[in-house]
Amino acid sequence: MSGKLKLSTWKVQLAVLQAMNAYFQELLLLEKGNKDTNALSQILTEACIALTYSLENKSYSSVRTEALSVVDLIVKRTGESEQWDCMSARSREQLQRSLSTLQTDSRPELRDKAQELRNTNHVLEHPS
Template sequence: MCENLKLNTWKVQLAILSCMKAFFQELLLLEKSNEDVNALTQILTETCAALTYPLENRSYSSVRTEALSVVDLIVKRTGESEKWECMSVKSREQLQRSLSTLQSDSRPDLRDKAQELRRHIQSQP
């Protein structure tokens, strides 16, 4: 999914982002009881890098909206499972940079959500 996210039309990007959302909703690696931090770290690293493109997509607000919902889900599930150490500093910085570009978005709901997520990521140890 990560490899195909950048190289497709906006409709395909929406479908990929929707699949990513479903994937992270059910990802057992994001359960407190799971101890495979290496696999989760690799998944989060690839996903965070791939999400920068749709988050910064200036043409389609639907793509930005869906990407933002994926980031929101990742942040929530990572926090709930107390697995912040699995998200590298580089991945956090990538997300924060992309979220800061959304803070100048024309849609207030996207601006506010991006700002909230950026602050939440910054506050994590």
């Protein structure tokens, strides 16, 4: 799925992002107690690369909105299952940069959600 995001039309990108959302909702590797952290780490790395491209898509707000929804789901599920460490520091940095870019979006709901996710991402990286 990740490979199809960059070179496709916005409608295909949107469909891929919706499929990614469904995939991450059901991904058993994101359950608490998962032992296959290498597989989850690889999946999250690939997904983050693709999602950063979609989050920074200046042409289509529907693509940015759906990508933000997928990021939100990933952040929630990795946090709930205490598997935040499965996402590499580089992937987290990429997401942080893309979310920063999204904070200048013309749509206030996207700006607010991006800020919320950046704060959550920061908290998960630096627990007190």
